[in-house]
Amino acid sequence: MKAPLNRKVYVVGYDAATALGSTFESTWQRALRGEAGFRRVTRCQTTSRSNVVGEIPDWDPLADGHIETREARNWNADFVFLTMVLCRRALADAGLVMDDETAPRTACLIGSALNGSDALRIAIQNYTRHGATKVSPYLLPNLCANLPAGKAGMQLGFTGPIFSPQGACASGNHAIALGARMIRDGDCDFVIAGGVETCLIPEIIQGFANMWATIKVEPGDRAHGDPAQASRPYSIDRKGFVLAEGAGALVLAAEERVKTLGLTPKAEVVGVGWSSDAHHFTLPHKPTIIRAMAEAIDDAGLTAADIPHVNAHGTSTPKGDKVEVECLRAIFGNDLQRVTVTANKSQIGHTLGAAAAIEAALGIEAMRRGILLPTANHIPDPDLADVDVVPNAARRHTYEHFLSNAFGFGGTNCCIVFRGV
CATH class of the missing domain: 3.40.47.10 (Thiolase/Chalcone synthase)
Known part of the structure; x- marks a missing residue:
């Protein structure tokens, strides 16, 4: 193998969708004001006492204008479209255009802990209620961890390596770390690195509750009347995390490509x-x-x-x-x-x-x-x-x-x- 190039790696763009907002800007503004984005779950019905969650507000992938209605019927794992939207917006924030020069040198590493659990749930329901022929032929692609990055590549045109770092709740940092190493060594010039999670289904909510990982909001708890107070790290009355959906994508770039393309570095890894x-x-x-x-x-x-x-x-x-x-x-x-x-x-x-x-x-x-x-x-x-x-x-x-x-x-x-x- 060739010797590593030992290049500096910069973050040149990013975007996010969180419980505070469906874009990075809306997330940032509410974070700056000290707000928290929690409410009782509306994505599904559950009897769990861990029913305070973080949902992305006003999230509609079709409203983005880049996804067809027919696509939405086939790809029912929400992490697929969330990744596609976030990758496109992160590239736009970076000002990085995919062309014959940049596309082959751009990788995409999007990690997830639970992948397409929502699609699997739909398939099981269809199987048990309507029979084997009602299981979608798209089920297995909807479950593949690398598919969100692959679908983003199909839409945006990059052809560098794509895969999903599987590091549970550290997956996002693993993606950034691996992407930075790949750029440093010369495997690629750009990496879209991040993580995505669309985990708000009854079985996942209950599973975390049963292992006493998430907060159970009982009468008398300060979050009972105000769900926004449910997550309180380092507080004396902390009782567990608030399960949330969300995604983040960062665009990493090699130092010399930042200069030649006139990109704006935001930070160095x-x-x-x-x-x-x-x-x-x-x-x-x-x-x-x-x-x-x-x-x-x-x-x-x-x-x-x-x-x-x-x-x-x-x-x-x-x-x-x-x-x-x-x-x-x-x-x-x-x-x-x-x-x-x-x-x-x-x-x-x-x-x-x-x-x-x-x-x-x-x-x-x-x-x-x-x-x-x-x-x-x-x-x-x-x-x-x-x-x-x-x-x-x-x-x-x-x-x-x-x-x-x-x-x-x-x-x-x-x-x-x-x-x-």
């Missing part, structure tokens, strides 16, 4: 650290999480003293938040009090495989604008009092780097350091 726990299928493991953080900082050529801000995994689970803070204490030591920590899931919920990609886009935009986005719904926990979680309101702050954390089921960890430009 400077460090990647990844590990696996070999410990438990859901419980976080401090030694390997600490190693992933430390290796990301070291890969960036930095020390912990150079990191002023962390975009945390911050799910709002009692155990997960506590362990993440303990890991931050191990990394930063007595210096932790000067480090700010934001948990975007307090506003957008936990979008599983899409989470890290959305959070990367929000983190980069915040760094560019000299803003710290808040950790919403925060009531202090005395055991975590040494951490500045930017409680409840955005704050002006200038900084050059941030560390973005993502951890997933199966004990997979991926941390990335971004540098401002």
